[in-house]
Amino acid sequence: MAERTEGFNGAQLENLANEAAVAAIRRVPATDGQRPEVRMEDFFEALRPTQARNRLFDQLDAVLLESTTQLAEPTARRWCARCWKAGRPWKGSWSGPTPTS
Numbered sequence: 001m002a003e004r005t006e007g008f009n010g011a012q013l014e015n016l017a018n019e020a021a022v023a024a025i026r027r028v029p030a031t032d033g034q035r036p037e038v039r040m041e042d043f044f045e046a047l048r049p050t051q052a053r054n055r056l057f058d059q060l061d062a063v064l065l066e067s068t069t070q071l072a073e074p075t076a077r078r079w080c081a082r083c084w085k086a087g088r089p090w091k092g093s094w095s096g097p098t099p100t101s
Contacts, residue, residue: 001043004044004051005047012050016043016047016050019045019046020038020042024036024039024042
């Protein structure tokens with residue numbers, strides 16, 4: 001569990017424990033007033049949405065990093081502008097405004 005929750009702060013761990021408790025309650029219906037046990041599988045069940053969300057954030061980070069790199073080095077924009085000025089034929093269609101410089 002420690003490997004899967006590396007970097008979690010106290011509030012995130014508390015939320016994970018609460019979600020695991022909810023998963024345990026959903027898994028075992030309360031009968032005769034007995035409390036269900038929270039098992040490791042309940043923690044893994046509670047971690048699934050968090051891990052999926054982290055994967056999405058990792059993908060977003062990659063896109064933002066690529067965008068930032070393109071802003072720092074707008075090579076594609078420069079290449080398109082050069083081709084436009086030189087009158088080179090396009091291998092596709094241009095639907096945007098006329099590139100400058």
